[in-house]
Amino acid sequence: MTALARLLAALFSRPATLAMMAATALGYALLFLWLSGDIAGGGRGDVRLSITAWHRMFESRGPLRFEPVGLVELGPWVWTLSPLDTLIALGLGLLLGGNLAGLWLSRRAPAACPRRAPASGGLAALPALLAGGACCAPLLVVWLGLPIAGGLAVLAPWLIPLAYLALLLGLVRLAVWREQQRHQARGGGR
Known part of the structure; x- marks a missing residue:
């Protein structure tokens, strides 16, 4: 776990990677909330905040979907505020951002292994993007009204936990790879 702690310290200590994350x-959370229907158009153009139902915060309205506790209106946008849905979306977005920022750091690192393929770093982003899209892709299919939406509805309860797991495993794998590169750079390899 020290490798993961070092990776997270490297990601959070650099302003560029912190900004990327x-x-x-934020972008992923907004997209997730918009596709899930928590954010929509229809506002009257003013700014209004009404939070009245804190007691409903933990009530479930579906697999990993929770009841809204209030309404936020920002110009033409209306957000039915569900703090737990927002935390889930921000958590996934942060993990996705960490994977992408870690990939960016690894691409900038000098290659210590002569057998490393030049495009292998780009392929490392594929699991992060697939896991990050696991939540929004089914919502996008439903939103577009495509016929495969019914088949994806069966998988929906599993996609969010699987996306979290895949993104966490991606960060661990990236951390272990960085430790191996660090060890090889110090002359400990082969």
Whole structure:
């Protein structure tokens, strides 16, 4: 776990990677909330905040979907505020951002292994992107009204936990790889 702690310290200590992670988390959360229907158009153009139902925060309305506790209106946008849905979306976005920022760091690192293929770093982003899209892709299919939406509905309860697991495993794998590269760079390899 020290490898993961070092990777996280490296990601959070650099302003560029921190900004990349924050932008990814915010963008992913907004997309997730919009596709799930928590954010929609229809506002009257003013700014209004009404939070009245804190007692409903832990009530479930589906697999890993929770009841809204209030309404936020920002110009033309209306957000039915569900704090737990928002935390789930931000968590996935932060993990996705961490994977992408870690990939960016690894691509900038000098190659210590002569057998490393030049495009292998780009392939490392594929699991992160697939896991990050695991939540939004089914929602997008439903939103577009495509016929395969019924088949994806059966998988929906599993996609969010699987996306979390895949993104966490991606960060661990990246951390272990960075430790191996660090060890080889110090002359401990082969």
